Amino acid sequence: xTDCLFCKIAEGKIPSQKVYEDDExxxxxxxxxxxxxxxxxxxxxxxxxxxxxxxxNSRLIAKIFEVIPKIAEKEGLSNGFRVISNAGPDAxxxxxxxxxxxxxxxxxxxKMA
Ligand code: DGP
Numbered sequence: 001x002t003d004c005l006f007c008k009i010a011e012g013k014i015p016s017q018k019v020y021e022d023d024e025x026x027x028x029x030x031x032x033x034x035x036x037x038x039x040x041x042x043x044x045x046x047x048x049x050x051x052x053x054x055x056x057n058s059r060l061i062a063k064i065f066e067v068i069p070k071i072a073e074k075e076g077l078s079n080g081f082r083v084i085s086n087a088g089p090d091a092x093x094x095x096x097x098x099x100x101x102x103x104x105x106x107x108x109x110x111k112m113a
Contacts (some may be wrong), residue, residue, distance in 0.1 A: 001046040001097070001112075004046055004096065005095055006040075006042050006095055006097035006099060007044075007097060007098070009026070010026050010030065010042060010044040010082055011044075014021065014039050016028035016029070017029040019039055019071060019074070019075070020041075020067060020070070021069050021071075021073075022046055022053075022067075023061060023085060024043060024045070024060060024063060025041065025042070025043060025044065025060070025064055025067050026041075026042055027039050027040065027041040027042075027067065027102075028056065028070050029109055030098075030101065031036050034101075035076050035082075035103040035104060035105060035106055035108065036104070036105030036106045037077060037102070037103065037104045037105035037106075038101065038102070038103050039071060039075070039101075039102040040099045040100070040101060040102075041064050041067060041068060041071065041099065041100045041102060042064075042097060042098065042099045042100075043057070043061070043063075043098065044062065045057065045060060046097055046099070047060070047089060047098040048096050048097065048098065049085070049086075049087035049093055049096065049098050050087040050098060051087050051088060052098070053098075061067050061098075064100060066098065066110040068083060068102060070101060072102065072104065075102075075104070077102075077103070077104035077105060079104075080104060081102055081104030082101075082102075082103045082104065082108055083099070083100050083101065083102055083103075083104065084101040084112075085098065085100050085101070086101075
């Protein structure tokens, strides 16, 4: 997608603090961290949000969930972490390229909404 911020980050056109990368997945630090550790995990392929997961692209989402525990271990999140993906206006999604927030490194609030 030409005008997608996270596509540009995935292509290296916009710099990011990478914590994991392979040919299909990128993880990088959130520019506006909401926890001591706040990482975004994205597929390099453009998918708008969780609302666009389908039979053609779900393998990438499964792969993201295989990568997340590796990132959590590398980041020392042995006491737990939270994974969130905002989809659409009610969830306040601001970047329309699917991403999974991995938050940890501290005790988090019980409430999620
Ligand atoms: P969401 O509200 O779920 O769409 O989250 C988007 C996140 O993306 C938000 O936590 C801030 C982060 N973000 C926005 N622009 C940039 C950027 O240019 N670089 C990085 N690293 N993170 C960004």
